[in-house]
Amino acid sequence: MAELLLQTERLTKQYRRFKAVNEVSMHLEKGSIYGFIGKNGAGKTTFMKMITGLANPTSGSITLFGETGTGLAKVRGKVGALIEAPGIYPTMTAYDNMKLKTLAMGRYDKNYIMDLLTLVGLADTGKKKAGKFSLGMRQRLGIALALVGEPELMVLDEPINGLDPQGIVEVRDTIHRLATERGITILISSHILDELSRIATHYGIINNGELIQELSAEELRNRCSDRLEITVYNASQQAAPILEKMGVPFQIVNESLIHVNGQTERSAEINTALVTSGLAVSELAVKGEALEDYYLNLTGGARNA
Numbered sequence: 010m011a012e013l014l015l016q017t018e019r020l021t022k023q024y025r026r027f028k029a030v031n032e033v034s035m036h037l038e039k040g041s042i043y044g045f046i047g048k049n050g051a052g053k054t055t056f057m058k059m060i061t062g063l064a065n066p067t068s069g070s071i072t073l074f075g076e077t078g079t080g081l082a083k084v085r086g087k088v089g090a091l092i093e094a095p096g097i098y099p100t101m102t103a104y105d106n107m108k109l110k111t112l113a114m115g116r117y118d119k120n121y122i123m124d125l126l127t128l129v130g131l132a133d134t135g136k137k138k139a140g141k142f143s144l145g146m147r148q149r150l151g152i153a154l155a156l157v158g159e160p161e162l163m164v165l166d167e168p169i170n171g172l173d174p175q176g177i178v179e180v181r182d183t184i185h186r187l188a189t190e191r192g193i194t195i196l197i198s199s200h201i202l203d204e205l206s207r208i209a210t211h212y213g214i215i216n217n218g219e220l221i222q223e224l225s226a227e228e229l230r231n232r233c234s235d236r237l238e239i240t241v242y243n244a245s246q247q248a249a250p251i252l253e254k255m256g257v258p259f260q261i262v263n264e265s266l267i268h269v270n271g272q273t274e275r276s277a278e279i280n281t282a283l284v285t286s287g288l289a290v291s292e293l294a295v296k297g298e299a300l301e302d303y304y305l306n307l308t309g310g311a312r313n314a
Contacts, residue, residue, distance in 0.1 A: 011038040013072075014162060014194050015060065020069035022055050029055040031218035032069065037162075037196060037211075042188050044209035045198040046304060052218040053198040054092065057164050060196070061090045074161070089160030091168060095151025099140030103131045103150050106139055110157050128190075129153045129183050145176025149183055156187075163187060165197040169204055177204060184208055202301045216308040233303050237269040237276055240292040241283060251286055255279065265291075 015037035022030040030052045037043050047053050058064035060071060062085050070077055074084040098106055103126055111117040126132045129149040134142075139150060148168050155163060165184070169177045185208050187193045199205050205212070212229055214222045224232075241248045244267050252259045252269070257279060260268045269279070273295050280293050 011040075013037065014039040014074060015196070016072040017060075018070045018072075020056070020059060020071060021067045022052075022059060022064060023067040028218050030059070030066075033215070033218075033220040035213055035220060036223060037194065039194055040188075040192065041210045042184070042195045042197065042208050044202075044205035044212045045196060045215065046200065046202055046205065046212060047198070047215035048200055048308070051200075051215045053215060054166050056215070057090070057092055057166050057196070057198060061085070061088055061092065061164055063090075063092065086158060087161045088164060089155035089158065089162070090164040090166075091148070091151045091155045092164065092166040095147060095154065097139045097147055097150055097154070100138055102136055103134045103139060103142075103153070106150060107153060107157070110154050114157055116157055125153045125156050128156070128186060130179060143173075143176060145172050145179050148172065148176070148180050152180075152183060152187075161194060163193050163195045163197075165195065167198055167200075169199060169201060181208055202304050214304060214307060222307065229303070231270070236296060237273060237279065238292070238294050238296050239267040239269065239279070239283070239290065240265055241267065241288055241290050243288075247286075247288055248283060251282055251288075252279070255282060 013036055015035065017033055017035045019032040019034055020030060021028060021032050033056060045053055055064065059066050060073070062081070071081060073081055074087055076084045098109070101109070104122060107122040107126065108117060111122060123132055129152050131146065131149055131153065134146070139147065142150065152165070152168070168184070169180050172180060181204060184195060184197065188195055197205065210226050212224055212226070213220055239248070242265060244261050244264050248267060249259070249261060252267070257269055257272055257275070260270070262268055272279070276293060276295065280290055283290050
C-alpha cells in the first residue's frame with residue numbers, strides 16, 4: 010500500500026454560517042502529483058491554506074508526514090507553498106529575490122540559488138527586474154522561492170491560471186521536473202482539467218466545499234474512455250438481465266438509456282442479443298467523454314471561460 014504523505018479527516022472551515030470547506034477527507038500519496046480540481050470559489054484555496062498553516066480549521070484533522078495536532082509544527086518546514094500571488098519584489102532580479110529568501114532562511118549560497126533558478130528555467134534572466142517578467146516567469150520564480158529549504162511537499166494554488174499557452178507549458182514542465190527529478194510530492198489546484206491531465210497522477214474533485222470524488226489518473230481515463238450508449242425501452246427490467254448474462258459491465262442512466270463502459274468491440278454482438286430477445290433498440294452508438302466534460306457532468310457546473 011502506498012505511503013500517505015497527507016491525510017485529512019472531515020476537515021472543515023466555516024465562516025459564520027458559510028462552510029468554505031465542508032468535511033473534506035483527502036488522501037495524498039507520497040510521490041504523486043495530485044490535481045485538486047474545482048471551480049473558482051469551490052474551496053480549493055481555503056483548503057490549501059489550512060494544510061500550510063495559513064488558516065486554522067473549524068473542525069476535522071490534518072495528518073502530515075505522520076504528524077497531527079500540535080505535531081504539525083515540526084513538519085511545516087517540509088512544505089513549500091505558492092498560494093495566490095507569489096511574494097516577489099518587482100524591482101529586484103530573480104537572483105536577488107532568491108538571495109533575500111535564502112538569507113532569511115539561513116540557506117544563502119550562490120550555487121544553491123543558481124541550481125533552483127536553473128530548475129525553473131530562470132537561470133539566464135540576468136539583470137532583468139522581476140516586474141518586467143511575464144506572468145509565467147513570475148509564477149516560476151514563485152515556485153523557486155517555495156523550493157528554498159528542499160520541501161518534500163509542494164502546494165501550488167492555481168499556478169497556471171491566467172497564463173498564455175507558452176506560460177502554461179513552461180509552468181507545467183517545471184512541475185513535472187519537480188516530481189521526476191527531485192521526487193517532490195505535489196498538490197496542485199486548478200479549474201483547467203485538460204492541463205492537469207497532462208501531469209497529474211491522482212485527482213480530487215471539490216464542489217461547493219465538498220470533496221465529491223478521489224481517483225487515480227488511470228481510473229479517470231477508464232471512466233472517460235469510449236463507451237456504448239444504448240437507447241432501449243424498459244432498460245432495467247428487460248435489457249439489464251441480457252447484459253448481465255453476457256458479462257457486460259453497464260450502468261442504467263434511466264429507463265431508456267444504458268451506458269456500457271468499454272466493450273465497443275462487442276457492439277454488434279450486444280445489439281444482436283438485445284434485438285433477438287425481442288427488444289426494440291432505438292440507438293446504439295459509440296461515444297467518448299472529454300476529461301473536462303466528465304468533471305462538468307459530475308459537478309453539474311458550467312464550463313469555465
